[in-house]
Amino acid sequence: MVNLTIDDKQVTAPKTATIYDAAKLNGIKIPILCHDKKLKPFGACRMCLVEVEQMKGRQIPACTTPVTEGMIIRTSTPDIVKARKMVLELLLLNHPIDCPVCDKAGDCDLQNLTYEYKVDANRFTDEKFHLEIDYTNPLIERDMNRCVLCGKCARICDEIVSFGALTFIDRGIETKIGCEFEEALNCEFCGSCVSVCPVGSLLARPFKFKARFWSLTKQKSVCGYCGTGCNLTLGVKDNKVLTTIYDENQGFHNGQLCVRGRFGYQFINSDKRLTKPLIRKNQNLVEVGWDEALEVVAGRLRDSGAASAALATARLTNEELLLFKQLMESVGSNNYDHSAGYAHAALTEGFAGSFGISASPSTILDIQKSDLLLVIKTDAYETHPVVGFEINMAVKNKGVQLKILSDKTGKLSKLPDAKTLVHTPGSEIAIINSLAKVIIDNKLGDASAVSLPGYADLEKSLADFTPEAVSAQCGLSADDIKLLASDYAKAEKALILFPVGQAYPGHTAALANAVANLALLAGKLGKEGSGVLCLSEKNNSQGAVDMGFHAAGGGLNAGQILDGCATGSIKTLLIAGENPLVSYPDHAKVKAALDKVEFLVVSEMFMTETAAMADVVLPVCSFAEKEGTFTATDRRVQHIKPAIKKIGQSRSDFEIFGSLIAKMGGVSSAAPAVVFAEIAASTPGYESMSYVSLGDEGLFASVDVKPVFVVPQTSAAKAESGKLALVTGSVLYHNGTLSQYGEGPMHVCPEGYVELSRADAAAMKFVENDLLTISSANGSMKLKARITPRMPQGVVFAPYHFGANPVNQVWNGAPVTWVTLAK
Amino acid sequence: MNPIKTFVPIIQGLKITLGHLFKKPVTLQYPDERPKVAARYRGLHALNVSHNKAKCVACYLCPTVCPAKCITVEAGEDANHDKYAAVYEIDMLRCIFCGYCVEACPVDAIRMTGEFELANYSRKDFVYSKERLLEKK
Numbered sequence: 001m002v003n004l005t006i007d008d009k010q011v012t013a014p015k016t017a018t019i020y021d022a023a024k025l026n027g028i029k030i031p032i033l034c035h036d037k038k039l040k041p042f043g044a045c046r047m048c049l050v051e052v053e054q055m056k057g058r059q060i061p062a063c064t065t066p067v068t069e070g071m072i073i074r075t076s077t078p079d080i081v082k083a084r085k086m087v088l089e090l091l092l093l094n095h096p097i098d099c100p101v102c103d104k105a106g107d108c109d110l111q112n113l114t115y116e117y118k119v120d121a122n123r124f125t126d127e128k129f130h131l132e133i134d135y136t137n138p139l140i141e142r143d144m145n146r147c148v149l150c151g152k153c154a155r156i157c158d159e160i161v162s163f164g165a166l167t168f169i170d171r172g173i174e175t176k177i178g179c180e181f182e183e184a185l186n187c188e189f190c191g192s193c194v195s196v197c198p199v200g201s202l203l204a205r206p207f208k209f210k211a212r213f214w215s216l217t218k219q220k221s222v223c224g225y226c227g228t229g230c231n232l233t234l235g236v237k238d239n240k241v242l243t244t245i246y247d248e249n250q251g252f253h254n255g256q257l258c259v260r261g262r263f264g265y266q267f268i269n270s271d272k273r274l275t276k277p278l279i280r281k282n283q284n285l286v287e288v289g290w291d292e293a294l295e296v297v298a299g300r301l302r303d304s305g306a307a308s309a310a311l312a313t314a315r316l317t318n319e320e321l322l323l324f325k326q327l328m329e330s331v332g333s334n335n336y337d338h339s340a341g342y343a344h345a346a347l348t349e350g351f352a353g354s355f356g357i358s359a360s361p362s363t364i365l366d367i368q369k370s371d372l373l374l375v376i377k378t379d380a381y382e383t384h385p386v387v388g389f390e391i392n393m394a395v396k397n398k399g400v401q402l403k404i405l406s407d408k409t410g411k412l413s414k415l416p417d418a419k420t421l422v423h424t425p426g427s428e429i430a431i432i433n434s435l436a437k438v439i440i441d442n443k444l445g446d447a448s449a450v451s452l453p454g455y456a457d458l459e460k461s462l463a464d465f466t467p468e469a470v471s472a473q474c475g476l477s478a479d480d481i482k483l484l485a486s487d488y489a490k491a492e493k494a495l496i497l498f499p500v501g502q503a504y505p506g507h508t509a510a511l512a513n514a515v516a517n518l519a520l521l522a523g524k525l526g527k528e529g530s531g532v533l534c535l536s537e538k539n540n541s542q543g544a545v546d547m548g549f550h551a552a553g554g555g556l557n558a559g560q561i562l563d564g565c566a567t568g569s570i571k572t573l574l575i576a577g578e579n580p581l582v583s584y585p586d587h588a589k590v591k592a593a594l595d596k597v598e599f600l601v602v603s604e605m606f607m608t609e610t611a612a613m614a615d616v617v618l619p620v621c622s623f624a625e626k627e628g629t630f631t632a633t634d635r636r637v638q639h640i641k642p643a644i645k646k647i648g649q650s651r652s653d654f655e656i657f658g659s660l661i662a663k664m665g666g667v668s669s670a671a672p673a674v675v676f677a678e679i680a681a682s683t684p685g686y687e688s689m690s691y692v693s694l695g696d697e698g699l700f701a702s703v704d705v706k707p708v709f710v711v712p713q714t715s716a717a718k719a720e721s722g723k724l725a726l727v728t729g730s731v732l733y734h735n736g737t738l739s740q741y742g743e744g745p746m747h748v749c750p751e752g753y754v755e756l757s758r759a760d761a762a763a764m765k766f767v768e769n770d771l772l773t774i775s776s777a778n779g780s781m782k783l784k785a786r787i788t789p790r791m792p793q794g795v796v797f798a799p800y801h802f803g804a805n806p807v808n809q810v811w812n813g814a815p816v817t818w819v820t821l822a823k
Numbered sequence: 824m825n826p827i828k829t830f831v832p833i834i835q836g837l838k839i840t841l842g843h844l845f846k847k848p849v850t851l852q853y854p855d856e857r858p859k860v861a862a863r864y865r866g867l868h869a870l871n872v873s874h875n876k877a878k879c880v881a882c883y884l885c886p887t888v889c890p891a892k893c894i895t896v897e898a899g900e901d902a903n904h905d906k907y908a909a910v911y912e913i914d915m916l917r918c919i920f921c922g923y924c925v926e927a928c929p930v931d932a933i934r935m936t937g938e939f940e941l942a943n944y945s946r947k948d949f950v951y952s953k954e955r956l957l958e959k960k
Binding site for chain 2: 099100101105133135208209210211212214215
């Protein structure tokens with residue numbers, strides 16, 4: 001810490017702070033346009049000029065000058081105010097004063113400063129810019145006439161998003177922000193640039209002219225897409241969520257969001273939302289009252305008893321999941337599951353076996369504190385983009401080594417010094433085992449690992465996994481495997497990340513076991529910046545696991561439930577928010593099961609493919625309309641409050657399950673807070689939590705790890721000659737099937753596609769956007785071709801989110817599906 | 824009883840009355856006669872027109888400043904990507920004719936006319952839509 005004087009006030013600040021940081025830390029405001037706390041100092045706007053006595057009273061920029069001991073700083077002498085006024089006058093010389101039609105007005109740094117410094121006239125005259133405005137992009141509108149060249153957009157796109165879509169182009173007075181060769185914006189559309197723009201140069205097009213900033217009610221919430229648990233601020237007006245608002249102080253991610261979080265909110269107030277309960281009468285779904293609908297459902301549940309089953313989406317709150325479970329128990333059935341029954345297996349079976357707890361021992365905060373990150377599948381960036389930003393920052397700012405094991409290259413592979421080992425699809429478990437084998441054989445690991453239970457069995461089971469043997473089946477060289485093992489073992493702190501989800505059937509319990517073994521062998525557990533982190537797919541996937549909403553105690557899992565529906569042993573199926581017809585493997589099988597089941601109840605926001613098959617459809621509300629808690633992938637429990645009133649007659653799942661429990665003769669809790677108290681009392685790690693103690697930031701549920709070695713079950717994928725290996729996955733712009741109802745994601749990625757390598761495309765004479773017939777043993781379907789350099793030859797990729805062309809028509813849940821492509 | 828004290832004020836009063844008999848009457852025979860409205864009178868609003876369209880750019884300053892919350896604006900994007908008021912409504916039942924909307928307007932798009940005959944038969948007719956507010960040529 002250094003001591004200094006700012007405006008006659010004795011203050012202290014860290015040695016690494018700049019004058020601006022030191023002032024901010026001590027509550028002294030220095031005006032600035034080009035600074036964001038996440039970005040490196042830049043010094044573009046010259047608004048933060050201060051005087052330092054030791055520098056002979058010269059005016060220097062506060063944001064780029066480090067503090068030194070004994071500095072005497074003045075932040076607002078008449079000279080400085082005069083200088084700042086002039087800076088503003090010069091900025092306003094070219095900035096069009098079109099505040100009445102600029103959506104930034106009210107939230108505009110330049111406008112606020114102009115007002116604060118009373119710049120109501122300009123001594124200079126010059127012509128305004130007449131640059132072309134980019135209206136064509138559906139998400140980001142660029143009007144460079146308003147730009148003040150602070151460079152924040154270009155810097156955030158480079159430093160955090162690591163995409164580099166925007167940059168300074170041209171020189172001198174003609175300098176402007178644009179894309180390479182002045183082309184159209186074609187990026188990840190995370191909107192980070194929009195969020196940091198101090199003026200109205202970059203604006204969110206979906207929000208264009210919708211409302212003025214000051215008329216919005218700002219409601220804090222938690223994103224309802226992936227498991228990262230990003231915090232959101234929703235901008236609400238007239239019971240409509242109109243936009244998301246950037247708040248640099250929100251969450252571990254400092255307000256940073258991805259395309260889904262920032263532009264995918266439109267499903268909340270979508271016209272397609274269901275507003276009334278529906279019952280099938282004479283083959284048609286007709287609108288009925290809630291009482292009738294719930295009475296019918298309760299009656300069927302009573303009749304079916306143990307022959308009832310439930311599937312829930314991991315987007316429900318913890319409270320709802322607990323009530324749902326209690327409902328099923330009061331019916332007399334323990335058949336309930338979520339996420340297709342396998343997407344949570346890495347936690348519920350894998351980590352439960354290896355660590356004694358169904359949770360990841362590490363958190364997202366460990367990423368930047370690590371020395372080496374081992375990411376399994378580049379898809380980790382696509383499934384959890386904000387975690388991806390953390391990886392970007394770790395690699396670029398902290399010099400963390402990045403090693404990737406993947407069946408294709410991806411965004412993460414492009415990071416500086418990232419080493420991507422592209423293996424044949426489905427061989428990741430064998431490779432991890434092989435890494436463990438190298439560590440054991442070369443004694444690279446932690447000596448104390450030998451004493452852990454199961455070591456001997458593990459050592460024996462790894463006998464077949466020598467790098468040489470594995471390299472033959474995985475397409476990597478033995479040296480690569482050895483080098484990776486030694487790099488991993490030698491790093492002081494190393495963190496393994498892997499995504500799981502419905503589209504990643506290969507990321508099973510065995511992978512979790514293998515990864516856990518590797519971390520244990522190398523002694524990479526229980527230290528800050530080390531460990532393993534399983535990135536679960538949905539916003540409350542970890543919560544669903546914590547609430548025990550999965551097959552246990554003899555209950556059927558999701559696959560078995562659908563089999564039961566097909567054979568007739570399950571008579572009533574309750575589906576809350578899941579869309580198995582699109583997101584579960586094997587379309588034909590799921591359709592047959594849902595056709596066959598006697599009574600299908602679906603509680604949904606939208607008339608999904610699954611809801612359209614239901615006997616009763618109950619309209620439910622979105623995360624923005626209800627109260628509850630979500631548990632993020634690293635067990636951060638966060639409280640959400642309603643931002644708007646419920647749409648139409650929709651009710652929360654909480655109310656529906658409560659009413660049904662009451663109709664079954666049970667006692668239902670009146671409020672989510674009461675149920676959360678129950679959760680806190682009964683769930684390990686949640687002790688002493690309450691809505692009050694969760695606050696805005698949330699709390700981490702503690703993870704008590706009791707490590708043992710578990711031998712991972714492996715089965716080698718058999719390659720079929722002459723066919724291509726189809727791997728399924730998530731695409732950056734989507735999460736599950738919900739994002740189909742968000743306009744933003746659908747603007748960027750409106751339909752399914754099949755991604756293939758240039759070599760394969762050339763060999764089969766396919767060109768971009770060809771409509772290809774993709775056939776597997778399971779069936780065939782048509783998808784547009786997308787040809788990219790990231791796919792290795794012989795491997796094709798298809799995202800699974802789309803109801804219009806669900807990839808489960810050809811995919812039956814195998815990690816690798818062997819397919820043929822034809823035009 | 825002092826007759827002077829009793830009758831003098833009455834006579835004085837009658838003098839004034841008598842005097843008025845020979846002056847121009849103050850009473851306006853409305854509606855046969857129409858009042859002359861002052862230039863600064865704050866009557867019904869009108870939306871100014873320029874180049875054959877409303878000058879209003881839907882900046883929302885008038886609904887923001889309106890103390891009676893009687894102005895509803897919804898912005899739209901026209902073919903040139905410019906902002907215009909797709910909806911502009913004033914609820915005259917709530918309006919207090921303070922004229923803040925005129926003061927706040929940055930583009931001189933709204934003014935107040937001398938029109939004061941605003942009586943109507945149903946409540947919904949008091950909500951003036953953009954078409955009704957556009958200045959009459």
